[in-house]
Amino acid sequence: MSAVLAAEAASAPKPRASSSAAVVLLGTGVVGGAFLKLLNTPAAAALRLVGAANSRRQQTDPAQLADRALREKLRGQGDARDDAALLAALDASGAAVRVIVDATASAPLASRHVEWLARGYHVVTANKALAGGDLPGWRALQGAVAQGGRYGDSATVGAGLPVLSTLRRLRGCGDALLTLEGVFSGSLSYLFNQYDGSRPFSALLLEARERGYTEPDPRSDLSGEDVARKLLILARNAGFALRPDEVEVESLVPEPLRGVDVDAFLARLAELDEPLAARHAAAKARGGALRFLARLNQRGRARVGLVEVPAGHPATRLYGTDNQFALTTTRYNTQPLVIQGPGAGPEVTAQALLGDVLALL
Amino acid sequence: MSAVLAAEAASAPKPRASSSAAVVLLGTGVVGGAFLKLLNTPAAAALRLVGAANSRRQQTDPAQLADRALREKLRGQGDARDDAALLAALDASGAAVRVIVDATASAPLASRHVEWLARGYHVVTANKALAGGDLPGWRALQGAVAQGGRYGDSATVGAGLPVLSTLRRLRGCGDALLTLEGVFSGSLSYLFNQYDGSRPFSALLLEARERGYTEPDPRSDLSGEDVARKLLILARNAGFALRPDEVEVESLVPEPLRGVDVDAFLARLAELDEPLAARHAAAKARGGALRFLARLNQRGRARVGLVEVPAGHPATRLYGTDNQFALTTTRYNTQPLVIQGPGAGPEVTAQALLGDVLALL
Known part of the structure; x- marks a missing residue:
């Protein structure tokens, strides 16, 4: 051959x-x-x-x-x-x-x-x-x-991943985005693909940081700001001229840990654990799971944050640091067009x- | 807005x-x-x-x-x-x-x-x-x-679906396809997404035909030839100059039904049922499922046919007439780049x- x-x-x-x-x-x-x-x-x-x-x-x-x-x-x-x-x-x-x-x-x-x-x-x-x-x-x-x-x-x-090109191509053909949903962060994908409540979230986070999956200051990932920026780029390419403050962002960094320096943040990482453990347990009790999702709807409402998704939701089927982008459009309306795969890495x-x-x- | x-x-x-x-x-x-x-x-x-x-x-x-x-x-x-x-x-x-x-x-x-x-x-x-x-x-x-x-x-x-463009783009960057696997037929996707052994396969097939999901002569779909042609196009774009006879194709049409006219075929559709029921039961007993897959490996070996896949295999997570294309390449090697969504329809x-x-x- x-x-x-x-x-x-x-x-x-x-x-x-x-x-x-x-x-x-x-x-x-x-x-x-x-x-x-x-x-x-x-x-x-x-x-x-x-x-x-x-x-x-x-x-x-x-x-x-x-x-x-x-x-x-x-x-x-x-x-x-x-x-x-x-x-x-x-x-x-x-x-x-x-x-x-x-x-x-x-x-x-x-x-x-x-x-x-x-x-x-x-x-x-x-x-x-x-x-x-x-x-x-x-x-x-x-x-x-x-x-x-x-x-x-x-x-x-x-x-x-061929997301922006696909979005622009569909739009160029007169198709219109109805909803966009997905996991846009490799580090947050990894963290919630792994997190099952058996270990503290902070331990998992430190491990992810050591593997180079997070930024040196993991708050860059946990704040959701990076995801929000990607959602903003996608939304604008879909025709929604949103301002940054129009993307609603839920940060995973507790308020008291936002202003401290990196070392102090890393030293106090355990403060993340209890709230997340409680949310995880509640989701699990209902048969669901936690995923850090970005969502845009057809009225241009954009939100980034931790969501309890039901078992079988596409975002529960990701591995490693996979990203996932699900586009529902006027013409892709029975099932979304889904693109997923490694969404980070040099x-x-x-x-x-x-x-x-x-x-x- | x-x-x-x-x-x-x-x-x-x-x-x-x-x-x-x-x-x-x-x-x-x-x-x-x-x-x-x-x-x-x-x-x-x-x-x-x-x-x-x-x-x-x-x-x-x-x-x-x-x-x-x-x-x-x-x-x-x-x-x-x-x-x-x-x-x-x-x-x-x-x-x-x-x-x-x-x-x-x-x-x-x-x-x-x-x-x-x-x-x-x-x-x-x-x-x-x-x-x-x-x-x-x-x-x-x-x-x-x-x-x-x-x-x-x-x-x-x-x-x-942006598959050929993605494959060409990766290749243009010097990336090389290692494996390609997927469900390339909307009708066969639908049939095996639905088929759970509770109803005869032939009944499901007739229903799919009535909904317009299959060709008027469903053997065009069941023969695997349409899938083989798509795999051939993908393989060639990946750099494998395959002849059509180099794609191994498993037809779901039993030998005696291949030469008869459409009406005779439709009248004898029940002959499909027993072999498929047996394969389904065997797969189910092992916790697996049947999917009609196309596969290409890095040596250019191409095969199209019914495969027993384990629970959790990406092809078990399709709905309706979704197609799915999973590309593993030199650079997308920890997880494949996956594109899925409606792969048929005017x-x-x-x-x-x-x-x-x-x-x-």
Whole structure:
């Protein structure tokens, strides 16, 4: 079979030979690092890295950019951060397609996306801060896209699971979203897929944190804010121009633990246990289970929080850090269109970024 | 909220004003009829129908094409079928984008797709006979696409569930399919989602036929050939250039019932019951269930047939006529990427055709 595979690979979909792109990468954390690895694979042969930056340093020297240890070296070497020099490197590349890949979570960087689009650069991003930020920013983004700017946002929701593309495709065909429901956080998916009351929630949380499933400060996950941002992006793509404060968010972080520093929070983690144990027991007594769900209805009401779902609910059928997105539309109305799978992780997120860059060719 | 919705609709993704397409529709059955309805919606404003044909007659007169009763009128009126006249209507349209939409299941028509692509027409199809047909046809299609022809095939698998697009996107990023498993037939999904041994399988089948869930001759579904064709299309898109006879197919039609006419088959339907009842009972005794699955592994082995799956298997969690596609890849390897939902029906299939046409603009 390998001969057949090799033969077929030659006719696999690929960028047209005539097109190539110059790429600047912002952010060399876990996602940016995975993206750099992908750039060194044959799938990215049409792409040329002309700049890379972390939050403090950057590199535009081709020899340095080709160094496999680029990410590590940027920690101590390179030029000071300077957007203008990165854009100049894109311009100097002579490439017709010039792409800025934002693999950070920086709000200041996201606030520049619209300007970059307006100046003719394409933006591909895992950074949710613009599309999932305030409404004027979203509207400015829509304006830039209407002027022909192309914005690759697959990595902002579900780490590239084909949710945004599907939603936009259905909408482009005149279909309308009736309800959207799902589990949009890998860490919260894991926690509630695992939590069965036999161990304290805090013990499970610490274990998840050690495995790298949560942010270093788990309150980023537990607050529901990350889920709310994803729901906001989906809702806006479904036609609901919601403000962030229109998404109702239930935080799992008790009020007294919200203002303290990370160490203090981790030291007092056991304060989470009793309320959750009580809710779990009550749900279990009724044959249900707890899941952290995001929901949008056809009137644009958006809510994120812990929900008791009945046995057999689709969200009870998830494993590991799976995300799940169930779309009921005018035409998908007998059963929802469901997309689920790993919705977090550097490798799939980086692949989503690469897919969006390749789609520009 | 409606004001917000209306405002946002203006900035919804839509075809650029400068581009439009001329469309010829082949086939005015249930899918073609649903497509005609979609052409009369705002989502299709950029499309102009310049020809429509059923298997015997066609129409290229704008006044007739604009008639809402076009489909019915074509049964008794119109010109005799003539591809050349339809292509001439596309050429005469002056449109830069000329699209032939094949909503038939005709193998002779599918055999012309490659020629049409070579002549500069785009082809959008629900017809599986080329991509799921013999290997030389598939290779010719790949050749035409490599030359720049664009082939919209979303409707051939899962009635437009975003499976082929996802598979191609992953592959374009250098990801490789390890296993593909799923339920690819709406009728077989329904039959085995329902079948619990309490009623004879034949009674359930007749009921499904009356509801329009099966083909008029249910052997088209029960033979597994339709599922095999979809698996072939998916396998080829995953890089396995399989011949049709390389897909192992288990037919649910007993040997003696394969050659008889439809009425005789329907009269002898009860002959299906005992073997299935025995298999169901055996599966149930082991805590399992029967599902009609398609499977492809990383060595390109493809099989379609009835499988006893354990309780909790994803395929046991389907409702109605849902299809399900589970993709395990190099990068989606801890849990599969799963896409499920209604995988049959005129409305969603027609929407898939429309989406592929709009993607050409």
